[in-house]
Amino acid sequence: MIKVGIVGATGYTGIECVRLLQHHPQITITSLYSHQAVDKDVVDIFPGAKNLPPKFEAFDPKKKTDLDCLFLAVPHGTVHPMMSDLLTLECKIIDLSADFRLNDSSLFQKFYLEKHMNPEQLTGVPYGLPEIYKKEIKQASFVANPGCYSTASILALYPLTKQGLISNAVIDAKSGVTGAGKKASEGTHYCEVNEHLSAYNTNAHRHQAELKEHCHCDIVFSPHLVPMSRGIIASCYITLSNSLNYDDVQAIYTEFYNEAPFVEVHGLDHKATTQDSVGSNTCHITLKQVTEKTVILFASIDNLIKGASGQAIQNMNLMFDLPETMGLPQIALRI
Template sequence: MSAKTKVAILGASGYTGAELVRILALHPHVEMTVLTADRRAGKPFADVFPHLAGIRLPDLVAIDQVDWAGVDFVFCALPHGTTQEVVAGLPAHVKCCDLSADFRLKDVAAYAEYYGHEHLAPELQKEVVYGLTEVYREQIKAARVVANPGCYPTSAQLPLMPLIAKGLIAADGIIVDAKSGVTGAGRAPKEGTLFSEVTEGIHPYGIATHRHAPEIEQGLSEAAGRPVLVNFTPHLMPMARGILSTIYVQCAEGVTAADLRAALADRYAGEPFVRVLPEGQVPATRHVRGSNFVLMNAFDDRLPGRAILTCVEDNLVKGASGQAVQNMNVMLGFEETTALMQQPMFP
């Protein structure tokens, strides 16, 4: 029996860290040997997440205590803006999937514009592969560092990129109206995510300024072969998990929603985690909760020549930790679905 891959999770005390542990506990080829959480260093992981108490895990440690010689693969689940120097400082033998936004934008000037500070590892950025697995699988296979996509960009790019590439929809004038559960804001306590601030309501945020817009545009521009701008507005929903993107597009001459649905079904045929639903069936976040699946569909709009795309995912799984494990599987040559075939929880 071959030795297991030694895995470190940096930032294991956050929501995405907990999801990584939950998923990797089912992985037959890896062993979680390092879990970091600077503020909770020295504590058993079960003290932070009692629901995972049944898993044999090392205690939490600070990053500066890690012995990298005993690590083969790193999941970096640290906050945005804190990971570039950490990842750049990893030993050459260690592969990494970074779940933050720090390496998602290929243009370091765009990163500085949207994240408010200069990129701290511009040379490393040149070799990083963007980890939208279904699109960049071949590049991911050879990568040492993968930038895991954002939750909103995953739900927008998967339905849009194939349709733009085939010329079935106009690349201009796309509207992405997206909703997210509160876990998308992270686990750190903030006034705006208190129960009494979120429950019984819904509100948009980051209007015309959200940092996921340039990430979405990066993928769509590549599909179109020219710069593309989108109208993207996210909304915070009173639920723990889930992403719903409702996308409004202009169809090419003579193209209907049935054509869009057929093109998506053809593109994702054989993909284990992307499901194009039958005509008329509406995706719902409750249909993917706790799973790595993406559901999508296309509908004719009442406006002639236009269509509405809908796409759902669990923001903590396919939108973060699940896709990260999917990328690790590809990077290390494991079966891509390993530890990821949990069916959705309902209700």
């Protein structure tokens, strides 16, 4: 069995890692780390859970462990200061923070407003989007898990941008409140979110840096917060650089994702909805309107699964040469 530890085990993505890994046949969770819950009983957060360690621990990157795999479900700015110590650990690491998603330290500083303390490591860490970088992930010992908005948006655009077929795109993306993380803020209070829809960080969201590095076209990105717990739908309005008809576009997407177990491509008759994705690790891409130079498509994911913890486990499976789908849900909850 693969011995796993999770840092940040009491945050939303950490909790989701624990929940999903409980069903993984090749995993045993031997360490749960949380600086907010050190020495507290694990059953207080995970009542009824079996085969978990009894207490939460403090994580010390300098302390050697017998772990085979470590998940870092922590906020940005946490990992890059400790990277030198992490690299001495004899285990594979999946980083769910934003600290090593980008290749360019100046881009990190621009979007995250802090100087990167290990910029020389940035280009050596694969971007953990298996549908595009599977080969690099399989060979890696440290992988940077993508952001939730960027996962949906890159999967939506990449089959076209790879062929240089997009002149520009406008992405109107809507997310549930868990995308903001567990830490309380005024903007995520119930009375601020309930029955309201709000746009925020228009064309300045941090995940736009990932789009810049992986989708080489002009993009306007407008995220919105909607009054639901989880789920993302990215509505993409694309201007093509070449003329294509609907069949051309559908063929490009179907061929590109033909061997991607967690991407489903739908046609005109399908209703694009987060209901397809919530509770699963699957991204659903729905092609709608195609004129000679315009494509409209929608990508939906669960922000906590395919947009975070599920994708991290998908990466772990590849890193340990396990079946990519092992332990991961492919069918949504629907209700």
